[in-house]
Amino acid sequence: xxxxxxxxxxxxxxxxxxxxxxxxxxxxxxxxxxxxxxxxxxxxxxxxxxxxxxxxxxxxxxxxxxxxxxxxxxxxxxxxxxxxxxxxxxxxxxxxxxxxxxxxxxxxxxxxxxxxxxxxxxxxxxxxxxxxxxxxxxxxxxxxxxxxxxxxxxxxxxxxxxxxxxxxxxxxxxxxxxxxxxxxxxxxxxxxxxxxxxxxxxxxxxxxxxxxxxxxxxxxxxxxxxxxxxxxxxxxxxxxxxxxxxxxxxxxxxxxxxxxxxxxxxxxxxxxxxxxxxxxxxxxxxxxxxxxxxxxxxxxxxxxxxxxxxxxxxxxxxxxxxxxxxxxxxxxxxxxxxxxxxxxxxxxxxxxxxxxxxxxxxxxxxx
Amino acid sequence: xxxxxxxxxxxxxxxxxxxxxxxxxxxxxxxxxxxxxxxxxxxxxxxxxxxxxxxxxxxxxxxxxxxxxxxxxxxxxxxxxxxxxxxxxxxxxxxxxxxxxxxxxxxxxxxxxxxxxxxxxxxxxxxxxxxxxxxxxxxxxxxxxxxxxxxxxxxxxxxxxxxxxxxxxxxxxxxxxxxxxxxxxxxxxxxxxxxxxxxxxxxxxxxxxxxxxxxxxxxxxxxxxxxxxxxxxxxxxxxxxxxxxxxxxxxxxxxxxxxxxxxxxxxxxxxxxxxxxxxxxxxxxxxxxxxxxxxxxx
Numbered sequence: 001x002x003x004x005x006x007x008x009x010x011x012x013x014x015x016x017x018x019x020x021x022x023x024x025x026x027x028x029x030x031x032x033x034x035x036x037x038x039x040x041x042x043x044x045x046x047x048x049x050x051x052x053x054x055x056x057x058x059x060x061x062x063x064x065x066x067x068x069x070x071x072x073x074x075x076x077x078x079x080x081x082x083x084x085x086x087x088x089x090x091x092x093x094x095x096x097x098x099x100x101x102x103x104x105x106x107x108x109x110x111x112x113x114x115x116x117x118x119x120x121x122x123x124x125x126x127x128x129x130x131x132x133x134x135x136x137x138x139x140x141x142x143x144x145x146x147x148x149x150x151x152x153x154x155x156x157x158x159x160x161x162x163x164x165x166x167x168x169x170x171x172x173x174x175x176x177x178x179x180x181x182x183x184x185x186x187x188x189x190x191x192x193x194x195x196x197x198x199x200x201x202x203x204x205x206x207x208x209x210x211x212x213x214x215x216x217x218x219x220x221x222x223x224x225x226x227x228x229x230x231x232x233x234x235x236x237x238x239x240x241x242x243x244x245x246x247x248x249x250x251x252x253x254x255x256x257x258x259x260x261x262x263x264x265x266x267x268x269x270x271x272x273x274x275x276x277x278x279x280x281x282x283x284x285x286x287x288x289x290x291x292x293x294x295x296x297x298x299x300x301x302x303x304x305x306x307x308x309x310x311x312x313x314x315x316x317x318x319x320x321x322x323x324x325x326x327x328x329x330x331x332x333x334x335x336x337x338x339x340x341x342x343x344x345x346x347x348x349x350x351x352x353x354x355x356x357x358x359x360x361x362x363x364x365x366x367x
Numbered sequence: 368x369x370x371x372x373x374x375x376x377x378x379x380x381x382x383x384x385x386x387x388x389x390x391x392x393x394x395x396x397x398x399x400x401x402x403x404x405x406x407x408x409x410x411x412x413x414x415x416x417x418x419x420x421x422x423x424x425x426x427x428x429x430x431x432x433x434x435x436x437x438x439x440x441x442x443x444x445x446x447x448x449x450x451x452x453x454x455x456x457x458x459x460x461x462x463x464x465x466x467x468x469x470x471x472x473x474x475x476x477x478x479x480x481x482x483x484x485x486x487x488x489x490x491x492x493x494x495x496x497x498x499x500x501x502x503x504x505x506x507x508x509x510x511x512x513x514x515x516x517x518x519x520x521x522x523x524x525x526x527x528x529x530x531x532x533x534x535x536x537x538x539x540x541x542x543x544x545x546x547x548x549x550x551x552x553x554x555x556x557x558x559x560x561x562x563x564x565x566x567x568x569x570x571x572x573x574x575x576x577x578x579x580x581x582x583x584x585x586x587x588x589x590x591x592x593x594x595x596x597x598x599x600x601x602x603x604x605x606x607x608x609x610x611x612x613x614x615x616x617x618x619x620x621x622x623x624x625x626x627x628x629x630x631x632x633x634x635x636x637x638x639x640x641x642x643x644x645x646x647x648x649x650x651x652x653x654x655x656x657x658x659x660x661x662x663x664x665x
Contacts, residue, residue: 055563075566088564092582092660102568105578153569 002029002052002157002189007061009047009213021047023213024061029157029189030205034180036192038200039210040236045193048210049159052191053082066156081150083160087142089134095145096121096130102153120148123182140171147182157189164199176202197237201225209233231364234281241328243280244363247273253355256280260324265300267355281359284317287330289343290352302351304328309343318343320351404635413629423636442620442637446644449617452531452606453599456538457592460546463539464591468550469580472557483551486544498537498608505533505609529611537605542598546591553587554580582660589656597645617641 009022021044029035037045050056052063054075063070065079081102090098096117097104103113121127124144134142143163150158160179164172180203183190194200200207201221209216209224209232217229228234231242245258254274256264264280290301304320307327311317316339318330330351332339343349408420429440471482489497503509505527512524527533557580565575603618610616617637624634 053567055566074571075563076569076571080567082564082567084560084564086558086560088558088560090561090564090579101565101570101578105565105568105570105574149564149568 001031001066002027002191003062003064004028004048004052005062005064007048007051007063008059009044009051009056010059020044020213022051022058022061025210025213025215027208027215027218029191031156031189032183032187034183034190034192034203034205036194036200036204036207037210038194038197038207038237039216041195043210044213045195045210046161047213049082049161049191049193052078052157053080053159054078079156080159081153081155083143083146083150083158083163085161085163085165087134087146087163089142089145089149091134093134094130095126095132095134095137098134098145099148099152101149106153116152117148120152123151123185124148139166140175143167143175147179151182151186151188155188157191158183158186160190160192162193162195165194165196172199179203201237207237209236211236227359228281228361231279231361234279234359234361239284239329239331240281241284242361243282243326245277245280247275247278247360249274256360258324258326260326262302262322262324262326264302264358265355266358266360267298269356273360277363279361279363281361282353282357284329284331285315286353286357287332287351288353289330289332289339290350293350296352298355299352300355302328302353304349304351306343306345306347306349308345309340311340316340316343318349320349401635401638404632405639407632409630409632413631415632420632423633424640426633427636427640445615445617445620446640448531448614449600450644450648452535452538452614452616453596455535456542456599457546457596459535460539460543460595461550461588461592464543464546464550465584465588468547468554468587471551472554479555483548486547489541489544494541494604495608498541498605501533501537501540501609502528505536528609529613531610531614533609534606534614534616537609538599538602541602541605542595545594545598549590549594550584550587553584553590557583585656585660589653592652593649596649600645601641 004025004027007022007025008020011019011021013019023044025044025048027035027048037048039045047056051058052065052070054070054073058071070078090101093101099120100113100117103116108116117130121130124147126141126144126148129137129141129145134145137145143166146163163179164175167175176199179190179192192200192203201224204221206218206220207224208218211232217224217233219227224233224237228237228240234240234242243256243258243262243264245256245262245264247254247256249255254266254268256266256278258264264282266280268274287302295301302322304322306318306320308319309316310319315331315333318332320328320330322328328351404415405423406419406421408416408418409423410416427442427446429438429443471479474482504511506512507524507526507528509528511527512521515521516524561579561583562575565579566572570578600616601618601621602616603622606614606616606619607622610619621634621637621641624630624637628634
């Protein structure tokens, strides 16, 4: 198990200013957990990963692995292995030697080494490639070699630094599932770094959303998606319509009056506040087209004028403007495809949503 | 299509012809003349006699000609010495440059440029002046000997000048930039994430160096060795100034044949012999290195 407590790291830029790559980050990773560090590039997620592997020293804070403090333990003595972003395969060694490298340098006898190399090659689906050189492999195969090389030492934790970013979309999607299966089979913890929210949602047991060196939210994919803790998380994970304004109670229903004067109705829940400034999030897929004007219990409606309708494969994406000039996005599934004809630029639509769909977020002063 | 091809060929010919003409006229032609001369009889008072004559090469290998020369491997031994000194020069400059080049690659961009500039700085001063400075340092009344005598460590001066050691020292001194630059180039493009990967997989610094850095810098070592070896072997200024009459190398021998003995055919034979020997040597060297690399890959 990894335990990170109060990790801080600062860098000096060439211009003389200080960048806070990590700001008192605390995190616990379970023994068999698949945890993803998610954030935009430069947010500190790679720095955090490199602190765990030992390539960066923290300015403050402690990292323990299996109860042992790692501060003064060099990278080669830590019970973790890394899959590097560019794979970092040794170009002068064959696939077999690349994979066996970790065993060779730690003095594993040749017979055992060959057997274990064979095992992991089978696990990652590379049988028969032992004598190839890395330059003779495709990107996906190189990725597998990097993975095999990193797990052959049987680390307690595997660190993966954006390992799929160089692969094309189809291959990336199949590798996502495969990585998940391999993690399950090995029964070890994976710490996976990515800037791709879709990837994070697909693979993780828990997601750590990081921005500007600070943890924004830690939670399961559904928690992070459904209950984002901040505007940043709401924007970074999935798409969302954000309405900023004043909350007030009107009888039993909660309202938000935006600065442009749009009224958004929502129901209370135990996580939401009742008054003061706030931001309300409604996901595009929470909307449905409401052809009738009859009120439905527990639903509310926003009227808007369509500016664009885009077919994106499974759904239609409608970009519209609410009265007062607020843009709004809705994702509507319409297998009959009649929507493209009916909803065109300029037509008025009624977007219906369940009252419990909107989320109330704290306003962001810096935004 | 055909027209485009023709145009391309014309442009290529235009780009390549200046260097081709230059090398043909001033390199291939003289070399051919040398080859012809190498099989001609030397004239008694210089010049050549147009007779086929195989004794030039015979003399180099020490074979007696059956008339007035007995078996005498003196030229052969000069060849041997030249190879020995050139190889020593290569090894010493490799050992000196490798750690330095490795260190420079670890510096920031600005400091790297600074040290690269320093390495090329000696080129700005005359070679003869720089070598003559060594004469002043190494001679029996030079400051090394004077200092040692004055502090009473030795009684009579060391013979440092006009020794093989002095020649090797001078050649290392002259050729260090030629070793440093290719080494630096190959170490500089070494991907640092490979070193991290090695550490991550459990190798300490020494193992990482032996298994990653060293094998991946082989091209730089081979390149630097060749670039230092060839001019060392044929060098005549350094042995002339620092070796004197005692440490004769092939370069001096050839120079003597052309300028002093006026035996152009023998000089030509020597020049060709050096060239063939160097090519053979490099062929063997590169084959061995490639074989070693192929072994590692398996």
